[in-house]
Structure formats: C-alpha cells, structure tokens
Amino acid sequence: MAQSKSKATVPGYYLQKKSFTDSLQQIVHDVQLDGIYDAGDDGMEKISFAVIDLNSRKPLIGGVNMDNFIYPASLYKMYVAMEVLKQVSEGKYSLFQSYVVKSPNDVDQTREIAWDPRPLLHDGDTVTIDYLLDLMITRSDNSAANCLIDVAGRKNIDKTMHENNWFGSEVTRKYLSRQYEDPGYDTIRGTETCALHAADFMYKVYTNKLINPWVSQQMKVLLGRQLDTTKLQTGLPPNAMFYHKTGWWNYFTNDVGIVDDGKTKYVIALLTPITEEQVRPKMKELSKRVYYLMKKLH
Numbered sequence: 001m002a003q004s005k006s007k008a009t010v011p012g013y014y015l016q017k018k019s020f021t022d023s024l025q026q027i028v029h030d031v032q033l034d035g036i037y038d039a040g041d042d043g044m045e046k047i048s049f050a051v052i053d054l055n056s057r058k059p060l061i062g063g064v065n066m067d068n069f070i071y072p073a074s075l076y077k078m079y080v081a082m083e084v085l086k087q088v089s090e091g092k093y094s095l096f097q098s099y100v101v102k103s104p105n106d107v108d109q110t111r112e113i114a115w116d117p118r119p120l121l122h123d124g125d126t127v128t129i130d131y132l133l134d135l136m137i138t139r140s141d142n143s144a145a146n147c148l149i150d151v152a153g154r155k156n157i158d159k160t161m162h163e164n165n166w167f168g169s170e171v172t173r174k175y176l177s178r179q180y181e182d183p184g185y186d187t188i189r190g191t192e193t194c195a196l197h198a199a200d201f202m203y204k205v206y207t208n209k210l211i212n213p214w215v216s217q218q219m220k221v222l223l224g225r226q227l228d229t230t231k232l233q234t235g236l237p238p239n240a241m242f243y244h245k246t247g248w249w250n251y252f253t254n255d256v257g258i259v260d261d262g263k264t265k266y267v268i269a270l271l272t273p274i275t276e277e278q279v280r281p282k283m284k285e286l287s288k289r290v291y292y293l294m295k296k297l298h
Helices: 019-031 073-089 128-139 142-152 153-165 195-205 213-225 276-297
Strands: 046-055 060-062 098-100 125-130 241-249 250-262 265-274
Touching: 019 046, 019 060, 019 276, 046 195, 046 276, 060 195, 073 142, 073 153, 073 195, 073 213, 073 241, 073 250, 098 276, 125 128, 128 142, 128 213, 142 153, 195 213, 195 250, 195 265, 213 241, 213 250, 250 276, 265 276
Parallel strands: none
Antiparallel strands: 046 060, 046 265, 098 125, 241 250, 250 265
C-alpha cells in the first residue's frame, strides 16, 4: 500500500464520537466501499473518508480510514489555489496580472469537462492569474494547474500546508510526465493526501480560517462554480449547495466539499482507489445516506 511516512492526526478543535463514526462505518459497509482494491502500481489500497458536522457547537468529525494517504488526482489543485490566493492577499501579484503559458506546462489535449467552451491553453497564450485559477478549479484543467504550481512555487505550497499541519500531503508533482519535470522533482514521490486533511481544508474555508477571510471566500467562490457534478453531488437534493473539488485519474476517483442547504451543513471528503465507472453509483448512494444522517442528527 502506498503510504506516506507522515501520520495524520485529528486536530484538537474537533470533537469525536464513537456513535457518529459507527454510523459512517455502517454507511461505507452498506454501499460496499469497505474493501481493499487493486490500484495498479500503487498496490492494494483502501478508501479514505471523513465527514465534519458543521451544525454541532463544536465541529464533530468521523470517518473511515480518514488518515489513509492515497493519490488525490486533481483534488490537490485546491492546495495550489490556496497558496496562489495567499500570495495575492500578501500583495506579491494581482489576480488580474498577465501570465504567459509556456511548454511543457500546456499538457491538456482534451478539455476535462467536454462541454466547457473555454479553449485549451497553448504555449504563448497570455491569460490572467484569475483565469488560470478558475480554469484549474472549475474545469480541473491540468495545464492551468502546471502554470499555477510554477507561480506559487512548490516549496511555498508545502510550507503553507505544513503551517496547517497537513504533513504528508505535500504537492510534489506537476500534471505532466516525469521526463518534463523540473530538476529535483523528476524522481520525487507522487503526491498524496488523505480525507482528514482534505476535510480540514474545507472546514477552514467554511470558517474563513483558510489563511484569512479573503482567501477563504475567494476559494469558496471557486469551489461553488465546480463543473464536475458527477460524483458526490449526484446524491444531494437540488436545494443543497455543494462547494467542492473533484479528482479522477486511472484507478482514483475523489470528491471533497461543503454541503449547505441552508439548515444542514457539513463537510464530506471521499477518496477512492476505484475507477469512475465502477464507483459513481456507490458515491451517489453514500452521499445520499450521509445527507440524511446529517439531517437526522439535528
């Protein structure tokens, strides 16, 4: 199993209850996501799952293997966005500053969301930082992510993640072949994260504590415009707003976000080592059951 050396620990500002965790474990069992799965080169893997009840006086967290590190796919673009927005908030550059796309960052051959009309990025294109952020989060554009990883700097991203105690979830790779990686990053381990860190990220967005209120709210706006609605959102009622980031690649299908229907509010993070085709119906059922569990709690 591809495990990070770091151990993810639950921060002290969360409450944990056995009854809550047991309910979540039962849901995972019922939808048959409690197995061990063949993830190819990543070996045998388990899901990583966490839920945070935002209606509790003190946020209540529970999950299944929520400290298990697996490949996040496009989920880790949210960590990149966090650092870019942090640097903008510090005055290092503007959201509307021009940026020229350079190869080999322009990796996308097809649009991640086929019906999105925005063209693919190409070498020499001049765009803004704001445009790249929107493209990276809402369409999950890999070329935009590669550009913004350069803008933010991987050491800066990791430093900010460590300041949030997300050790083991470092951004180690761009979205391109190792042969095109920057020196020093061509042999580094693949990027990993866990549901605990992803859920904690969303909790900080919700409470305006992700860096500062401006960064948190900019992040929330981007997450609220997510174009991929094929995963956990399929199990939510139409009146529930879902601020989220998805990720999918090869064996891995992931989704993490904030659910808010005006009354019931919670964070849900699900990372699976299962292909989209196989896991989508299970994600829908799990999401639906978690929603009704959270409604029942209050």
